[in-house]
Amino acid sequence: MSMKNILIEKEENVAIVTINRPTKLNALNKATIEELHHAFNELDNDKTIKAILVTGSGEKAFVAGADIAEFAHFSETEGKELAAKGQALLFDFVQNLGTPVIAAVNGFALGGGLELAMSCHFRIASTNAKMGLPEVTLGVIPGYGGTQRLAQLVGKGRAMELILTASMIDAETAKSYGLVNHVVTQEELLSFSKGIAIKIASNSSVAIAKAIASINANYTDGKNGYEVEISNFGACFATEDFKEGTTAFLEKRKANFPGN
Numbered sequence: 001m002s003m004k005n006i007l008i009e010k011e012e013n014v015a016i017v018t019i020n021r022p023t024k025l026n027a028l029n030k031a032t033i034e035e036l037h038h039a040f041n042e043l044d045n046d047k048t049i050k051a052i053l054v055t056g057s058g059e060k061a062f063v064a065g066a067d068i069a070e071f072a073h074f075s076e077t078e079g080k081e082l083a084a085k086g087q088a089l090l091f092d093f094v095q096n097l098g099t100p101v102i103a104a105v106n107g108f109a110l111g112g113g114l115e116l117a118m119s120c121h122f123r124i125a126s127t128n129a130k131m132g133l134p135e136v137t138l139g140v141i142p143g144y145g146g147t148q149r150l151a152q153l154v155g156k157g158r159a160m161e162l163i164l165t166a167s168m169i170d171a172e173t174a175k176s177y178g179l180v181n182h183v184v185t186q187e188e189l190l191s192f193s194k195g196i197a198i199k200i201a202s203n204s205s206v207a208i209a210k211a212i213a214s215i216n217a218n219y220t221d222g223k224n225g226y227e228v229e230i231s232n233f234g235a236c237f238a239t240e241d242f243k244e245g246t247t248a249f250l251e252k253r254k255a256n257f258p259g260n
Contacts, residue, residue: 063113
């Protein structure tokens with residue numbers, strides 16, 4: 001697939017996906033969502049890639065929302081289809097990806113941009129980052145999982161206030177809320193994020209995928225997270241990574257995980 005709106009770099013078992021629409025503050029349109037789906041799918045199937053960073057081009061925005069011009073005249077049915085397709089193609093897809101995805105939030109993360117960051121497995125922000133879900137100012141609500149994930153991450157009361165007031169918060173406030181894990185300068189953002197990604201990449205990719213699935217199960221209706229954990233724990237014993245990890249531990253050496 002030809003990529004017009006994103007850039008992909010690979011180094012040290014880490015892929016960096018950059019949303020590259022700087023004149024639109026990296027706003028998400030249909031084409032960008034489709035490109036991101038394709039990129040994440042390809043990277044998840046690339047066994048040399050152990051972690052993925054996603055960020056925005058330039059110094060102003062991670063993703064400053066969705067491309068409003070694309071849906072300003074949609075009907076109710078078209079609106080539902082837009083949300084359903086977007087969630088399936090990108091936001092739910094990223095959340096459930098077996099390869100860990102870290103959002104390096106380098107500026108404004110608003111609307112669909114914050115929803116994308118929240119669908120990642122965790123977030124690191126630059127000091128200039130601003131985050132919010134301002135959809136109610138347009139007469140609509142977050143439609144890419146924002147009402148659900150924000151409440152899961154920061155609690156119901158704070159999510160209610162942020163969504164209903166359409167307020168933006170800065171990076172330090174986001175950290176105090178538990179929305180982001182770390183805050184660093186914009187100059188340090190990618191190198192700091194890469195450092196965490198490389199640390200992840202040194203561990204068993206099979207175990208990491210099982211851990212992601214187990215953690216997500218706690219937030220999925222109809223699933224018992226403890227039962228999923230038990231099942232995935234047992235499944236690890238049948239893997240080559242488990243054999244290598246335990247053998248390396250007993251032999252007092254660094255594990256070299258085969259990834260299966």
